[in-house]
Amino acid sequence: MTLRRLATEATVPTATVVGALALWEAATHVLGIPRFIMPPPSAILAEGWEWRYRFLGHTWVTLYETLGGFALSIVVGVPLAVLIVYSPALRRALYPLIVLTQSVPKIAIAPVLLLVLGHGEIPKIIVAFLVAFFPVVVDTATGLAATPPELLDLSRSYRASAFKTFMKVRLPMAMPFFFAGAKVAITLSVIGAVVGEFVGSDQGLGYVILSATSYWKTELAFSSMILLSVMAIVLFGAVSLVERLVCPWLLPAGEE
Amino acid sequence: MIRLDHVEKTYRTRRGDLVHAVEDVTLEVGENEFVTLVGASGCGKSTLLKLVAGLTPATRGTIHVRDAPVQEPFPDVGFVFQQPVLLPWRSVLDNVLFSVEMLGLDPRQYRKQAGDLLELTGLGGFETKYPRELSGGMQQRVAICRALLPDPSLLLMDEPFGALDAMTREEMSLELLRIWDERRKTILFVTHSIPEAILLADRVVVMTPRPGRVARVIAVDLPRPRTIELEYDPRFKAASDEVRDLIFAGRGAPR
Numbered sequence: 001m002t003l004r005r006l007a008t009e010a011t012v013p014t015a016t017v018v019g020a021l022a023l024w025e026a027a028t029h030v031l032g033i034p035r036f037i038m039p040p041p042s043a044i045l046a047e048g049w050e051w052r053y054r055f056l057g058h059t060w061v062t063l064y065e066t067l068g069g070f071a072l073s074i075v076v077g078v079p080l081a082v083l084i085v086y087s088p089a090l091r092r093a094l095y096p097l098i099v100l101t102q103s104v105p106k107i108a109i110a111p112v113l114l115l116v117l118g119h120g121e122i123p124k125i126i127v128a129f130l131v132a133f134f135p136v137v138v139d140t141a142t143g144l145a146a147t148p149p150e151l152l153d154l155s156r157s158y159r160a161s162a163f164k165t166f167m168k169v170r171l172p173m174a175m176p177f178f179f180a181g182a183k184v185a186i187t188l189s190v191i192g193a194v195v196g197e198f199v200g201s202d203q204g205l206g207y208v209i210l211s212a213t214s215y216w217k218t219e220l221a222f223s224s225m226i227l228l229s230v231m232a233i234v235l236f237g238a239v240s241l242v243e244r245l246v247c248p249w250l251l252p253a254g255e256e
Numbered sequence: 257m258i259r260l261d262h263v264e265k266t267y268r269t270r271r272g273d274l275v276h277a278v279e280d281v282t283l284e285v286g287e288n289e290f291v292t293l294v295g296a297s298g299c300g301k302s303t304l305l306k307l308v309a310g311l312t313p314a315t316r317g318t319i320h321v322r323d324a325p326v327q328e329p330f331p332d333v334g335f336v337f338q339q340p341v342l343l344p345w346r347s348v349l350d351n352v353l354f355s356v357e358m359l360g361l362d363p364r365q366y367r368k369q370a371g372d373l374l375e376l377t378g379l380g381g382f383e384t385k386y387p388r389e390l391s392g393g394m395q396q397r398v399a400i401c402r403a404l405l406p407d408p409s410l411l412l413m414d415e416p417f418g419a420l421d422a423m424t425r426e427e428m429s430l431e432l433l434r435i436w437d438e439r440r441k442t443i444l445f446v447t448h449s450i451p452e453a454i455l456l457a458d459r460v461v462v463m464t465p466r467p468g469r470v471a472r473v474i475a476v477d478l479p480r481p482r483t484i485e486l487e488y489d490p491r492f493k494a495a496s497d498e499v500r501d502l503i504f505a506g507r508g509a510p511r
Contacts (some may be wrong), residue, residue: 148339148341150335150337150339150341151341151343153306153309153311153335154335154337154341154355154358155358156311156329157309157310157311157329157333157335158329158331158355158358158359159328159329159330159331159359160358160359160360164358165358168354168357168358169343172343172345173343175345247345249344249345249346249386249388
């Protein structure tokens with residue numbers, strides 16, 4: 001995409017956002033809405049700036065928990081997917097368990113986990129992992145099973161080992177599926193980390209939102225929320241970037 | 257080269273039904289012979305190819321390739337399917353090299369030959385392209401190059417032009433004959449198309465469905481190199497009438 005086309009395409013969305021913010025700012029002043037109910041964007045920005053150094057620490061904690069949960073969901077999810085695809089017996093044994101972990105609302109597990117594992121970052125990482133690993137397992141398994149049977153016949157007719165076929169055919173074939181799951185997982189990890197912080201913690205952006213609202217500091221809660229969504233967007237973008245680097249063949253023709 | 261003796265293949269579907277895919281097939285294919293298998297869907301043509309390649313065991317009967325019984329896949333075979341099934345993450349050249357790589361050979365030593373094959377099939381200059389940048393016919397040419405690169409003496413083709421449009425299909429048939437002229441091999445070629453079966457083959461094996469049996473083997477008495485014009489030859493017409501009669505005989509359908 002050329003820079004010029006990018007600029008043209010960005011005009012309308014940017015104008016919409018700027019317009020909405022201006023309207024919001026004006027409305028709070030004209031209608032005299034109390035700051036604790038709906039703070040104007042300028043107040044949110046000012047409060048965020050005020051908190052910039054303290055935010056660094058809290059953002060780091062949430063980022064750390066999110067990335068920990070995401071990494072764990074891949075380290076556990078991908079091998080699980082491989083087991084499920086290669087062994088029908090394990091598939092029958094594991095699938096119900098995996099679905100079971102998904103059927104329990106994570107927000108309900110979080111207090112129990114914190115009770116068992118205590119405070120600190122580990123239980124939040126585990127909550128983030130529990131929320132995030134499901135799409136990794138399901139999508140990777142789907143991808144591994146999506147190899148055309150002809151290719152498997154072809155590998156077999158060349159007497160290639162199962163390991164070689166896995167490395168050279170099935171795994172790369174599953175890559176786009178894996179990344180689809182990973183993109184969902186990274187955004188879910190952010191949610192998991194915040195849920196963990198809500199249940200019990202003394203640091204992280206989730207904690208800031210919770211304590212800010214209990215002190216009627218709505219503008220602080222808003223700036224935390226903005227930081228959280230920026231973090232989620234950046235992380236999503238990072239996974240997409242890795243996908244482009246790992247799977248360059250997925251770019252539409254003529255766009256490399 | 258290939259000898260099938262009273263080969264039978266039955267298998268169970270997932271629902272537990274017993275399917276007689278191939279029944280009592282006895283057939284001999286000579287060295288460097290081009291044999292086409294023609295018949296309606298479900299007459300076990302594809303199963304027969306898998307049996308010859310050793311990808312699936314025969315329920316009864318024996319299969320020999322070069323006097324050795326076929327019990328498992330053997331490396332002297334090239335496979336081309338209806339779909340090109342290329343690896344989308346590999347360039348055209350690396351897709352061609354896939355076969356030697358899977359055979360455990362050093363792909364670097366085959367780069368030149370792979371390039372020559374691409375040149376031979378009119379794909380010179382496309383080495384670095386991804387498969388998605390190629391048309392269906394070009395992709396199938398890459399699949400043929402991939403099968404040819406290790407220089408197998410036996411080429412098994414399962415409706416390789418079945419997914420192509422009629423014009424590309426004709427073009428590819430003649431191209432295959434040209435390649436076969438340069439690099440002689442034994443070819444077993446499955447097709448739905450009667451004209452294609454006759455145009456290509458030394459002998460046409462006509463099969464009838466459920467269970468798959470050989471109805472008749474017809475020697476094609478046409479000169480080589482073959483051209484499209486041969487389709488107007490009375491001998492071509494006679495052969496295709498014979499095939500059509502055999503295929504539709506059991507159905508009571510008008511031809």
